[in-house]
Amino acid sequence: MGLGSDFCLLQLDYKVTAEKIEEIFRIAGNVLHVELKMDKDTNKFRGMATVRFEHPVESVQAICILCLLATYVYNSCIAVFVRSPVNTVSKK
Secondary structure, three states: OOOOOEEEEEOOOOOOOHHHHHHHHOOOOOEEEEEEEEOOOOOOEEEEEEEEEOOHHHHHHHHHHHHHHOOEEOOEEOEEEEOOOHHHOOOO
């Protein structure tokens, strides 16, 4: 199974914005989309986001940067959850 160009960020400070996340990860490559996960009932930010890069290599670069720098945003250390592309899962 290959790595996709998306990954999830966890443990984000509630003050973080999509623009701030894009600013941080722009050094790794072309950020196509940042989606902040919102609570369905309260519409408040849940401290999670999904980042999509143009190419999977850029996603790997971003994860390496996070691991090497132990990236903090607004005093919260960011955790990363790698998402596998759905269309690469084979069923036998």
